[in-house]
Amino acid sequence: MLTTSGGTGGPDTVRRLNVPQPLRVEAGDDGTPRRVQHRGQTARPGRWRAVDQVRERYRVEDRWWTSEPVAREYFDLLLDGGLPFAVFRDRIDGRWYAQRDG
Amino acid sequence: MRLACVSVPRFALAVEARLDPRLLRAPAIVYDGNRVLEASPELTNATGVHPGQPLRQARAAYPGAVCVPANLLLYREISGAMLQALGQVGPQVELAEQGRAYVDVGGLDADAFALAGKIAAVVQQATGLLPSVGVAEGKFVARVAAALCPPGDAGVVPRGRERDFLRDKSVSLLPAAPETIEHLQTLALHTLGDIAGLPKTAVEAQFGGSGGRRLWELAHGIDREPLRPHRTEESLRERLTFEGPVVASEALVMAGRQLLRRLAGRLGRRAARTMHLQALAGDRLLWERLETFREPTADEGRMAFILTTRLSSLQLTEAVDTLAITLGGIGREAARQPKLIAEASPQIASLAAAIQQVRARYGRPVVWRAVEVDPCSRHPEERAVLIPYDA
Structure with a gap:
């Protein structure tokens, strides 16, 4: 299960960088994203963009020995127009998140 | 190119059946997460259960199937053992996927069936699994020849046929x-x-x-795909056996640091790409973790930081008697970029003063700086945080 601080601490607190952002994804039968709702830097829902290419797909399994295991499947995508975009599906809660690997 | 394809059919299932012989007698499913990884052939034939299918659907299709979770680390280890065993037969070996490898047998002066028998024997000895072997020109024909043989048998296709x-x-x-x-x-x-x-x-x-x-x-039996030999990477390994069983993470951290000191001495001016931590009880693996550094490093302090983070959060259910660390991907260290402005320079001091004034004006921090906390974490959100500049 993914747990995040959401990046919203008090004004003097430490803020996490690159916190996964929930987003909507339409995936095919094989689990590969077909379209993502990309909102860029705005808070609005954003428009749906087609996935042109899945450049890489990999899994991260971690902390399976604890009560807070991490199980994610990352997709390194190229959206229409050539925009690089990374998403992952949390394999525990089944939700999709955007997150760059930086 | 004359190749031998060495294949353990339904590899995950074969590995699991070695540990749990029930799986040899009953329809079985090995699953990874919530998907089917492999299923017994009779289950596939009777109900259509197939790899990639949601586990829920597969269970509904045949409620009596024995379901076991995949042990991916074990499969990797056994594939490694298979690769190493095949290295005794020929120097050029490619691991195509877990449980399937190709060996270049072109220059080997032996009867093809005798060679296939030797291959099956070394793999069985190293892994406990009996493979099928196909010998032919090119990967595809060799693979088909292996796929049509039962485990322990060999199919040989003469050149030109x-x-x-x-x-x-x-x-x-x-x-x-x-x-x-x-x-x-x-x-x-x-x-x-x-x-x-x-x-x-x-x-x-x-x-x-x-x-x-x-x-x-x-x-037509023409397959020009070359063999991509597995490269053996140099690695350095150190292990420490405790006088008595240990559960406390502090003791593990101290032992780990001692091992790292030894390894750093052996590493010299070279750098490592990976660090493999293992906690054992006798020969049994209790816990392991492979850390891949973002760039090759020779920095003992950096390795020790990662080691401490991993070991101090470790919750073991059994006592450890041996800790082992292997540094892999040994090579040269990548170039490093020094800071453009030294920390103590006058520019930094005046910048800090300006930032303090702005903070006093607004009553809250407005300038932040990014600080790396766990730069090698596999989870991007754990690598760096923002803190107030003057904190």
Whole structure:
């Protein structure tokens, strides 16, 4: 299960960088994203963009020995127009998140 | 190129059956997460359960199936042992996927069946698993020959007889997408001989230039895909056995740091790409973790930081008697970029003063700086945080 601080601490607190952002994804039968709702830097829902290419797909399994295991499947995508975009599906809660690997 | 394809059919299931013999007698499913990784052949034939299918669906299709979770680390370890064993047969070995490897047997002066027997024997000795072996020219023909043999048997295709051998074999053996196989079958092309009997241009017209050409060539037993030999990477390993069993993470951290000191001495001016931590009880692996550094490093402090983070959060259910660390991917250290402005320079001091004034004006921090906390974490959100600049 993914747990995040959401990046919203008090004004003097430490803020996490690159916190996964929930987003909507339409995936095919094989689990590969077909379209993502990309909102860029705005808070609005954003428009749906087609996935042109899945450049890489990999899994991260971690902390399976604890009560807070991490199980994610990352997709390194190229959206229409050539925009690089990374998403992952949390394999525990089944939700999709955007997150760059930086 | 004369190759031997060494294949353990339904590898995950075969490994699990070695640990739990129930799986040899009952329809079984090995699953990874919530998907089927492998299923017994009788289950696939009777109910259509297949790899990639949601586990829930597979269970509903055959509620009596024995379901076991996949142990991916174990599969990797056994594949490694298989690779190492095959290195005794020939120097050029490629691990195509877990449980399937190719060995270049071109220069080996031995009867093909005797060679295949030797290959099966070394793999069985190293892994406890009995493989099928196919010997032929090129990967595809060798793979088909292995796929048609039961474990422990060998299929040898004489040089020049590839097309005859493939003639009556099903198109489903082609390394192609399920849609392509379906497309072939809708065109009444059921055997590789059916494809080989067509002009190359006709197959290209249906399946595209390069795709069609490849199908036609494979049906003729022509496979130019080269062997990509596995490269043995240099690694350094140190292990420490405790005088008595240990559960406290502090003791593990101290032992780990001691091992790192030894390893750093052996590393010299070189750098490591990975750090593999293992906690054992006797020969039994209790816990392991492979850390891949973002760039090769020789920095003992950096390795120690990661080691401390991992070991101090470790919750062991059993006592450890041995800790082992292996540094892998040994090579040269990558170049490092020094800071443009030194920390103590006058520019930094005046910048800090300005930032303090702005903070005092607004009553809250407005300038932040990024600080790396765990730069090698596999989770991007754990690598760096923002803190107030003057904190």
